[in-house]
Amino acid sequence: MLSFRKAIAGWYKRRFNVTLDPTNEVLTLIGSKEGIGHIHLAFVDPGDIVLVPSPGYPVYPVGTGFSGGVSHIMPLTKANGFLPDLNAIPKEVAKKAKLMWLNSPNNPTSVIMTKDYFKRAIEFAQDNQIIICHDAAYSEIYYDGKRPASFMEVEGAKDVGVEFHSLSKTYNMTGWALGKVKSQLDSGVFEAVQEAGITALGLDESVTDGIRTIYQERRDTLIPGLKQLGLEVDAPPAAFYIWVTVPKGYTSASFTAHLLEKAGIVTTPGNGFGAPGEGYIRMTVCTTKERLAEAVERIKKIGF
Ligand SMILES: Cc1ncc(COP(=O)(O)O)c(C=O)c1O
Numbered sequence: 001m002l003s004f005r006k007a008i009a010g011w012y013k014r015r016f017n018v019t020l021d022p023t024n025e026v027l028t029l030i031g032s033k034e035g036i037g038h039i040h041l042a043f044v045d046p047g048d049i050v051l052v053p054s055p056g057y058p059v060y061p062v063g064t065g066f067s068g069g070v071s072h073i074m075p076l077t078k079a080n081g082f083l084p085d086l087n088a089i090p091k092e093v094a095k096k097a098k099l100m101w102l103n104s105p106n107n108p109t110s111v112i113m114t115k116d117y118f119k120r121a122i123e124f125a126q127d128n129q130i131i132i133c134h135d136a137a138y139s140e141i142y143y144d145g146k147r148p149a150s151f152m153e154v155e156g157a158k159d160v161g162v163e164f165h166s167l168s169k170t171y172n173m174t175g176w177a178l179g180k181v182k183s184q185l186d187s188g189v190f191e192a193v194q195e196a197g198i199t200a201l202g203l204d205e206s207v208t209d210g211i212r213t214i215y216q217e218r219r220d221t222l223i224p225g226l227k228q229l230g231l232e233v234d235a236p237p238a239a240f241y242i243w244v245t246v247p248k249g250y251t252s253a254s255f256t257a258h259l260l261e262k263a264g265i266v267t268t269p270g271n272g273f274g275a276p277g278e279g280y281i282r283m284t285v286c287t288t289k290e291r292l293a294e295a296v297e298r299i300k301k302i303g304f
Helices: 002-016 032-043 059-066 091-096 115-128 175-183 191-202 205-228 252-263 289-302
Strands: 049-054 070-075 097-103 131-135 161-164 241-245 280-284
Touching: 002 191, 032 059, 032 097, 032 131, 032 161, 032 175, 049 059, 049 091, 059 070, 091 097, 091 115, 097 115, 115 131, 205 241, 205 289, 252 280, 252 289
Parallel strands: 049 070, 049 097, 097 131, 131 161
Antiparallel strands: 241 280
16 A cells, blocks of 8 residues: 555654655555564575574564574673673674674663664675664654664665665655565555554654653653662663672573562563563563552562
């Protein structure tokens, strides 16, 4: 439906000042997840390398595997600011890689990438002939009024990359190849959903401002509470996620189990997002601030 793609392009223009041609630079997806999974079928042949951040969204390595590709892990560690260290990728791996996944704001660390980081990634992609797939699913959930950038805002991005957006389910440039794959797998997004999307994308910013205010209040309830308990945690700049260092004497799994069994609190062990996530748990702000305050009280009661 061209009118939905036009609404997406209009939103990109207003939000990021990025010009997209709705006829051939935007593709609507059933959800960004299926596009993220399917894009490997368009570009990755058996044995090809895909650069995958870890901890990270599991669909990147799983989609790679479905195409017979091999994931090369880019560890996200506190020492590198939870950003992939492009200099640490061996030259022979970079030369062989077909595709690189980036995700800002990040799931599970909530870290955001600057335009300068995107610029370096674009240079890396140009030098090594790699397609960058940027997952921007959380770009509209940000705090303190500091808006995350779109990968597409940076010069050269369109030549090397594709951006996946969740609300607008956007993606760019190499779209036709993914479009070909998708035309054999589904018959497009249900029109009523596209109509709803057109309305959502045309709404005033005050709607998303209201949503962000709710998340910010939740974040600002949970973070000080966790800090008061003595847990090591940074306030995230974006996304729903709180990446907490597990206290001494625990692993990701044993701390998750402790919180679940003793306090009835569900968290996700960091190593579930990849081995470099060991030593962390992921909490979310997807419940009310009252429940989050209660969670802090419950952790206080059981100790750790
Ligand atoms: C990093 C990331 N990307 C993409 C998605 C998929 O979003 P959707 O398929 O709802 O657009 C998710 C959902 O959890 C996610 O965490």
